[in-house]
Amino acid sequence: MSATSLPAARPGARRLWSSAIGLLAAAVLAIGVNMLADRLLPRARIDLTAQRLYTLSDGTQKVLSELKDPITLRFFYSRRLGAELPVYGAYADRVREMLAEYVALSNGRVRLEVFDPEPFSELEDRAMAFGLQGVPVDQSGEQVYFGLAGTNLVDDERSIAFFQPERERFLEYDLTRLVYELSNPQRPVIGVMSALPLNGDPRAMMLRNPALGQPAVVMTQLRQFFTVKDVSLDAQVIEPEVQVLVVAHPQGLTEGAQYAIDQFVMRGGKLFVLVDPHSESQAGRPSLTGQPPQDTSSSLDRLLHAWGVEAPSDRVVLDLRGAWRVRANPQDRVQAVDYVAWYNLQGDSLNREEVSLAQLEQVTVASAGMLRKREGAAVEFVPLLTTSPQTMVVDAARVRQEPNPVRLLADFRSGNERHVIAARLRGELASAFPDGPPRDADGNPPPAEGQERPAGLPAHIARSQGPANIVVVHDSDILEDRFWVRVQEFFGQQVATPFSGNGSLVVNLADTLAGSDALISLRSRGESLRPFDLVEDIRRNADAEYRQTEQQLTRKLEETERRLRELRQGTPTAPGGERNQNQAVITPEQRAEIDAARQEIVNTRRQLRAVQLELRRDIEGLETVLRVVNIALVPALLTAFAIGLALMRRRRRAAARA
Secondary structure (H helix, E strand, O other): OHHHHHHHHHHHHHHHHHHHHHHHHHHHHHHHHHHHHHHHOOOOOOOOOOOOOOOOOHHHHHHHHOOOOOEEEEEEEOHHHHHHOHHHHHHHHHHHHHHHHHHHHOOOOEEEEEEOOOOOOHHHHHHHHOOOOOEEOOOOOOEEOEEEEEEOOOOOEEEEOOOOHHHHHHHHHHHHHHHHHHHOOOOOEEEEEEOOOOOOOOOOOOOOOHHHHOOOHHHHHHHHHOEEEEOOOOOOOOOOOOOEEEEEOOOOOOHHHHHHHHHHHHOOOEEEEEOEOOOHHHHOOOOOOOOOOOOOOEOOHHHHHHOOEEOOOOEEEEEOOOEEEEEOOOOOOOOEEEEEEEEEEEHHHEOOOOHHHOOOOEEEEEOOOOEEEOOOOOOEEEEEEEOOOOEEEEEOHHHHOOOOHHHHHHOOOOOOOOOEEEEEEEEOOEOOOOOOOOOOOOOOOOOOOOOOOOOOOOOOOOEOOOOEEEEEEOOHHHHOHHHOEEEEEEOOEEEEEEOOOHHHHHHHHHHHHHOOHHHHOOOOOOOOOOOOHHHHHHHHHHHHHHHHHHHHHHHHHHHHHHHHHHHHHOOOOOHHHOOOOOOOOOOHHHHHHHHHHHHHHHHHHHHHHHHHHHHHHHHHHHHHHHHHHHHHHHHHHHHHHHHHHHHHHHHHHHHHHO
């Protein structure tokens, strides 16, 4: 018996030992492959997210590859924040993974340190010293942190005080901006060329109006972040140290000054142009003679046309949506009217994909013109500010000389067409002066070959050295204080309270232009927290139904309260409609009406509860289905796959034995 059973048992034992050795070998092989890949392929990663959230853009990779000195990034994150608010925990994981990508692509020049600051610890003091923002999560007063601090070799510091999930789309831009500023710590130089008295009107004392001598608030803000230099309107060359040139309302520029701007762009300088079909700022400033200025328009048609953009200086865009309410003419019966030439741009009029506009609520323009890309132009044309569809384009003369808001509104006919007011241009451009520099101020031709050029005038450049970066706004009045900020004196100090985002827009645009080309090319990215669209649709539909029922209930309550007030005060039984103030007894008919109204309120509330119940039932049912799919369906599919694989192997073995 035993002699016959031993041979049968040995093959089974051998198979068992073979399987165990095979599993052990597979485990050893997996561990070895992981160790080998970690050693030989430290930067090999696969981004399987739908929007490639963890794949750094070419601009970021360029900034990291150009780092010369080491940079230390210190990531302060309190784990308690993620435990209390899981949304922040998920976002913190993405920030940490993104920072790890920066370290991996920096060739050792970016070092990352991660800290979990405990309350009342030295790490918390260190986070506060870096300027990070602590946030309480309960009533105990303990602070949690979720920020980043960076330093370079000379101890320059840059920080992100707190990572807001609302700004997740611009996470890569914020991180790359911080790294870039640490590697280039000098303040950018902004040049300002303008026919407007942005630094204060020098005629203020002569006109006996000291307020005119104050600089524009936007200039004060620019000086907080940049080194600002004034550039003369007749400049023949833009100094090389100027990184961004702001040209505001360029009235009557000579060809020499236009050539200087053209060559500044050809050499790689960043340009911020604000032209205007009608400058309300210029028109509203008194002259020494008391007469309004005759010419209030400005243009740079020669340059813009050559670069692929049209900005008609004789047309003004009116917009009914967001129009300012202004006083009507004294002879009109109406006291106030919508002035469709002055309006706020909100919502879809602001390009939220652009970093400079992402956090703005509105921008105010006045007598603005339109921009359009020239047919056949190769330049990249990205709209920044766009009107609503409720627009009409009129001759600029209608707003220049004694504009009539009532007449403009009465004649307004919507063309159902959007118009671009501000745009970003990017691409390789040809010079607007293909034949070289223009004649000088005396009318002399440029020097012939072999002769010396004027001192300080660089050699002519026919094409831009790399992609040019230009922002064009067809309205210079976004710089005017009265259209976006209120300035009041408080105990001798000027306090500016903005009611629109014009100042932030100008500073943000200058800030993006002052960065490298790599930074300018960065755009918004996707978000890691992606809601279920079906669940959101159900919630929105049910909420809309709930709001409609809620409004009906509110109206019924208001009517009932009004009726009860009438009953308490008496009913209008006296002749002429006068109320009988002596009636204090509610009649049976009135009591029946009150009871009916109360019953109607009860019924409406019952309907509200039914709507809420259906809302929860639909969402909970969908969540149950998703939970079953996530928990049960995937394991079931794997089990079915394993069973099918086993059956196939058994059939193959049976076929081999046969």
